[in-house]
Every structure is written in C-alpha cells, then in structure tokens.
Amino acid sequence: MQTKAYAAQSPTDLFGPYEIERRAPGARDVAIEVLYCGVCHSDLHTARSEWPGTRYPCVPGHEIVGRVTAVGADVAKFRVGDVAAVGCMVDSCRHCPSCDDGLEQYCQHGFTATYNGNVFGGGENTFGGYSASIVVDERFVLRVSHPEADLPAVAPLLCAGITTWSPLRRWGAGPGKKVGIVGIGGLGHMGVKLSHALGAHTVAFTTSPGKIDAAKALGADEVVVSKHPDEMAAHAGSFDFILNTVAVSHDLDPFVALLKRDGTMTLVGVPATPHLSPNVGGLIFGRRSIAGSLIGGIPETQEMLDFCAERGVVADVEMIAMQEIDKAYGRMVKSDVKYRFVIDVDTLRNAA
Structure with missing residues (x-):
C-alpha cells in the first residue's frame, strides 16, 4: 500500500515528500499508523551519509509510537486500536544464540534495522x-x-531509553550503587532519569557549569563539571558503574580513575574518530573494565517500557512538524535541543 513519507534523496538534499510502498500485513504482521517519531542523531548521520552504507532514498526514524490499524490472523499480542511502538529493529535471524537469548541487537547474522x-x-x-x-x-x-x-x-524511549536502560540493568544499577552518567544530551538525560528511577546514587558529568541545575532537575543527586580536576579528584575510586554517552572522542582515563576496583565504564556513544588509547595501568591496577553496549533486545525493551510506564518516566521533548526536520537537524548539530525532537506525524499525514 502507498504511504506518505519524508525522504532524503542524497547526502546534500533537503528532506521532501516521498511515497513508499508498505507490504500488506501477513499472518504475523502488525500494521501501525505512526503518531509520533523521535529524531535520533543516528537519523542525521545516516541521512547525510556521515556513516558508510546509506542507501537512497532514505526514510529515517526508529523511535516510533503509533496505533494498530490491522493485525494478521496469527497475531496474539495486539488488537486494532492498541497503542504500539517500534524501535531500532524490525527483524533478525531468530535462531542464533543471541536471538535465542532475546538479545537480537547482537544477532550473529545482523539484525534488520528499521531504516536503511x-x-x-x-x-x-x-x-x-x-x-x-x-x-x-x-x-x-x-x-x-x-x-x-x-x-x-x-517515542525517544525506543532508542535513547533502551540504549541507556540495557547497560544500566546489565551492570546492576540500583539501590546501594553509585552510578555516573557522562554527558547530558539525548542519551545522557535518559541515563540520569533511569538511573535515578532504579534507585542508584546518580552523578551526572558535564563540561558545562550551565547544565548543573538541568541535570539535578532530571534526577542527578550530584553534578560534576568534568573539566574541573578538583571535582573529579573528589570522586576518585568511588563509582560502581559509569555510563559514558558522549559521542565525541575524548580522554577516558580521568573517568576510569573514578571507578572502584572491579568497576566498569560502558560506552554507548560512537565518535567519528577513535578515543585516545586508555592507560592500561588504570585498568589492571584496579581490575577495572571499559565495555560497550548497543541498544537492547526486544524483551528488555518491553521491560523498560513497562518500568517507565509504572514510574511515569518519559523523555524531555520538543515537538516539531515533519516539514521542520532539516531545521531540527541544524539545531541538533549545535546541541540546541532539550533533549529530543519528536515529529508529530499528523503534520505529514495532513499535508496537502
């Protein structure tokens, strides 16, 4: 069926109206009218071909909330009229060890991304x-x-939420744990909210003194300006876990020094150029670890959504019309959003 969309036709083109063909629902398919779609920095990187492998036309968007309009004969969990969501994946091989464990994001044959x-x-x-x-x-x-x-x-929970939830859960954030969140942007603001909601003592790290009040409003118990050595030194060797959301190359050693013995810092940001090589001594003398984490599997994404619904956790968003997407990308480059743009898809559906 023909569906209205907004697409980039090349790395340098502005977005514009485009019609795509959606398949008719099969026996196990759910058809969804998209109501809202979050705008992730990955959308920008892909549409502008800043990451390799973009195929055009490109219709981004993997933070989707909508209403079910049709279900296949074998669908058991959804009915017409339900509110449903789609995140970063729409398929995987379904039979490798990671898929069997509900960790489809690590599918050994590569998951199918929601776009591109x-x-x-x-x-x-x-x-x-x-x-x-x-x-x-x-x-x-x-x-x-x-x-x-x-x-x-x-909507942003489907990427920013699960990308921070998965490592927070994997490394045991909760009561009695001291957790650091590095960066207060689209990912970091959700990291602070979720760490706080899980009951951890949550410390936000920022390079900007102007973000201290905002970080505390998100739920941070303390805020450290990371470019101030005295503030960093006051927390040496005290963190159980640090979640680093920064997607710009930077020195990891000052954060490794904040970990307890056996502490872990997990990276979820992907910088355009590699981080400086960490000092191995900082790792081996404290049995500390630097790890990475990618989005989350379907079971843990559902767990995160249910937890957030119970606790009233949502992202801080700014609504935009579909026709404003290029302007929004320009503001994202300048970090001029608190903290996630969300598209009202009715602005596309009702466009002339």
Whole structure:
C-alpha cells in the first residue's frame, strides 16, 4: 500500500515528500499508523551519509509510537486500536544464540534495522518512522501502556531509553550503587532519569557549569563539571558503574580513575574518530573494565517500557512538524535541543 513519507534523496538534499510502498500485513504482521517519531542523531548521520552504507532514498526514524490499524490472523499480542511502538529493529535471524537469548541487537547474522536495512532474505531497503504507517512482524512490536498525553515523550524511549536502560540493568544499577552518567544530551538525560528511577546514587558529568541545575532537575543527586580536576579528584575510586554517552572522542582515563576496583565504564556513544588509547595501568591496577553496549533486545525493551510506564518516566521533548526536520537537524548539530525532537506525524499525514 502507498504511504506518505519524508525522504532524503542524497547526502546534500533537503528532506521532501516521498511515497513508499508498505507490504500488506501477513499472518504475523502488525500494521501501525505512526503518531509520533523521535529524531535520533543516528537519523542525521545516516541521512547525510556521515556513516558508510546509506542507501537512497532514505526514510529515517526508529523511535516510533503509533496505533494498530490491522493485525494478521496469527497475531496474539495486539488488537486494532492498541497503542504500539517500534524501535531500532524490525527483524533478525531468530535462531542464533543471541536471538535465542532475546538479545537480537547482537544477532550473529545482523539484525534488520528499521531504516536503511536489508529486508531479511532480500535486498530491499527498509523505511522508518518518518512516514504515515509501518508494518512490522509482531515479534518486533512493543506494547505501550503510558497515558495518551505522554505518547510523544514515549517515542525517544525506543532508542535513547533502551540504549541507556540495557547497560544500566546489565551492570546492576540500583539501590546501594553509585552510578555516573557522562554527558547530558539525548542519551545522557535518559541515563540520569533511569538511573535515578532504579534507585542508584546518580552523578551526572558535564563540561558545562550551565547544565548543573538541568541535570539535578532530571534526577542527578550530584553534578560534576568534568573539566574541573578538583571535582573529579573528589570522586576518585568511588563509582560502581559509569555510563559514558558522549559521542565525541575524548580522554577516558580521568573517568576510569573514578571507578572502584572491579568497576566498569560502558560506552554507548560512537565518535567519528577513535578515543585516545586508555592507560592500561588504570585498568589492571584496579581490575577495572571499559565495555560497550548497543541498544537492547526486544524483551528488555518491553521491560523498560513497562518500568517507565509504572514510574511515569518519559523523555524531555520538543515537538516539531515533519516539514521542520532539516531545521531540527541544524539545531541538533549545535546541541540546541532539550533533549529530543519528536515529529508529530499528523503534520505529514495532513499535508496537502
């Protein structure tokens, strides 16, 4: 079926209206009218071909919240009218060890990305949530139980939320633990909120003294200006876990020094150029670790959404019309958003 979308036709073109073909729902498919779509920095990197492998036309968007309009005969978890969500994946091989463990993001054959990804078993490009509708296999559709008024702010949970939730859970953030969140942007602001909601003593790190009050409003118990050596030294050897969300190359050693023995710093930001090589001594003399983490699997994404609904956790968002996406990208480059843009997809659906 023909569906309205917004697409980039090349790395230098502005976005514009485009029609895509969505498949008719199969036996296990869920058809969703897209209501809101978060704008992730990955969208910008892909649309502008700042990461290799972009195929055009490119229709980004992997933070999708919408309403179910049709279900296949074998669908058990969703009914027409339900609120549902789609994140960064729409398929995987489903039979490798990672898929069997519900960690489809580490599929050994490569998961199918919601946009700019090969359809499994074929070469067709996938198109994301900058569109009026999407059809996804039930296995990769999430239930949403937040109130209707919160739905725009739920959308970023499908990437920014799960990208921070997965490592926080994997490394045991919770009561009695001291957790650091490095960076207060789209990812970092969710890291602070989730760490606080999990009950950890949460310390936010920023290079900007002007963000101290904002970080505390998000739930940080303390805020450290990381370019002030005395503030950093006051926390030496005291953190159980640090989640580093910064996507710009920087020196990791000052943060490694803040970890307890057996502490871990996990990286979720992907810089354009590599970080400086860390000092091995800082690792071996404290049995400390530097790790990485990628989004989250479908079971843990559902767990995160349910937890956030119970606790009233959502992202801080600014709503935009679909036609404002290029302007939004320009502001994202300048970090001029607190903390996530979300597209009201009715502005696409109702456009002349």
